Amino acid sequence: MFPYLEVLVFLPAIAGVLLFFFPSEFPARYYRRLGLSLSLAELVVAVVMLLKFKTGVAGYQMTSSYRWIPSFGISWSLGVDGISLFLVILSVVLFPIAIFGSKETRDPKSFIAWMLVLEAACVGSFLVTDLFDFFLMFELTLIPTYFLMANWGFSLGGRAAVKFFVYTFLGSAFLLVGILALVFIHEASTGQLTFSISALAHTQMSSTAGRLLFLAFSVAFLIKAPVFPFHTWSPDAYSQSPISTAIVLGGVMAKLGTYGILRFDFQLFPQASRSLGWLILTLAVVGIGYGAITAAGESHLSRLVAYSSLSHMGFIVLGLFAFTTIGLSGAVLQMFNHGIYTAALFLLLGMIYSRRNTLDTSKLAGLQSKAPVMAGIFTVVMLASIGVPGLNGFIGEFMILLGAFVSHRWWAVVGVSGVILSAIYMLWAYQKVFHRKDPEQRGFKDLSVAEVATLVPLVILIVGVGLFPSLLLNRINPSVHKVLSEATPASSYQSSLGKVGR
Known part of the structure; x- marks a missing residue:
């Protein structure tokens, strides 16, 4: 089977990284055309994936898994289901529109490169089925967003970028602590060290531990969404970002928060999700x-x-x-x-x-x-x-x-x-x-x-x-x-x- 999911994650990631090493003397329109072409290629692959997606199937489809860091139970695992499907489609629709509608002329090479890296991180966050991979993708969205906001934003873009970074990084710290605690609890009860979401969903833990971990995960997701009272970074970020970045912030990245609640809070901590x-x-x-x-x-x-x-x-x-x-x-x-x-x-x-x-x-x-x-x-x-x-x-x-x-x-x-x-x-x-x-x-x-x-x-x-x-x-x-x-x-x-x- 054609590796649709791998292409969706690695095409913009590799292209974005390579673009940083391109010469800078070309006109801005060349970089924009290159970025648009790559993001449109992403869209084509995603549309084919959508057409091949089997209606009526509840679980993951087009799955793949590769041993990555086996000593820590980490695999590179991908899959798509009905929950993540249209969030991937949303991402690959909005990124080419954001690039096509962008007006940035200062250092266009770096701008397009950061946009492609951000697209890879967003799409990857919706497709990975390993908790370590998710944290990696979730955290990776922070870096390009910071630079896009700080370097191409409006007059207060730098301040808004710092505020965004601090809030999101704090949420990621809670998420990392929660992930590590869950993995160690699972290892203690089963003897198996793994970051697989499907395996961690069956972790036996006390109700107190479940509630604390639920709250740790939820803080990260509520900041990302954002949900009151973790929202105070968003008005500055939306108003001081370049429009192309605001499109991604409000259109795609906010959904990482609500997706995280549904995918991880509900599946990993079902009892705590109901009690809290x-x-x-x-x-x-x-x-x-x-x-x-x-x-x-x-x-x-x-x-x-x-x-x-x-x-x-x-x-x-x-x-x-x-x-x-x-x-x-x-x-x-x-x-x-x-x-x-x-x-x-x-x-x-x-x-x-x-x-x-x-x-x-x-x-x-x-x-x-x-x-x-x-x-x-x-x-x-x-x-x-x-x-x-x-x-x-x-x-x-x-x-x-x-x-x-x-x-x-x-x-x-x-x-x-x-x-x-x-x-x-x-x-x-x-x-x-x-x-x-x-x-x-x-x-x-x-x-x-x-x-x-x-x-x-x-x-x-x-x-x-x-x-x-x-x-x-x-x-x-x-x-x-x-x-x-x-x-x-x-x-x-x-x-x-x-x-x-x-």
Whole structure:
């Protein structure tokens, strides 16, 4: 069988490293074309992988495993299931769009090289099935993101990069301690030293140890997502990063956090996930309201999207800890959907900034009449973000709320308030930027053909997934069903299914 997963991880990794040794005298467009070609090759491989993925299979497919450091029980192991499948697709869709839409002209060789290394780390994080490999990929995302933010960000990019690094590195420290403790506990009880996720999932430990390890893992994932109150790095990072990096931060890297909760917290610490789920749910629901209220008061559009993402990521966590099939499936679907419309929002903000050199709503007005194409596309993306039926943002939120209502009724009620608030702040921002009269009557150029071409794939996905969500759910549901059945006692699991049926 063709090594699809190996190619998806190593093609951008090797290309990115080699690119650092290329001569620097070529024009910027050459490096951008090379980066775009490589990321598009990734997309082609991923599409073929998607076509060969067997619907209805719950476990990993296209698996491979190679002994790497056998003395420590470490293997290089890859696999894809319905949970990771569309997160990989999300990654390989957004990276070429981010590269194509980038405007960076200073040291373009290093910029493209870091983007390719970051793509490899993100894709690898979703595909590895060994806990050591995951930590390696998870940690590797930190390095290129720091340099992209610090070297190509806005005026405060360096400070935002340091804040991002400190927060994420702290989370990684908790994760590393948790991984090592789990591995040593497993070795003590079985005599086997291994980092295999499937083996570690059967580790026997006390309830106290399980809860402590669950919290150690969760801190790392909640910072990455981010979820309240671990979010304070994100508004600065989103607003000070170059737009291409903001697309990856909000569209892809945030999903590493929620993916980690589902893949590792639920499978490695099922009892602790249930007993401490109320704590994570509380943080998520507070984040839904806090993010929405703060977004409503923001005048800087990038920071508005950052707080909006905080609210939306809280929704995803709400769906995960609903512990129902429909809630978890909705959460996985919403990870993909949130990445698509968030990337489109950041692309549009970058296009506005390139024309006005500001994203302050008080300095933007009257764009509807001057840029009708931009206004039309912005409208579609905005409506997807607030969850209008027929667009991709609706079905995931609906499934999450339905799943949460079954198991956590009052949390679901609070979640509905977040939906209402998101409509208020997004429509208010849209009205100020596009419909308010511009007293200075300044000019504003509409989108170019190239800019429209960058946005069209995202708009197609927004509409397509909104109308035909079953194309994704048919592949997601079996894996979610498997994870939920393993993480929930049979009696509770059957009870939750019964409630859905009534």
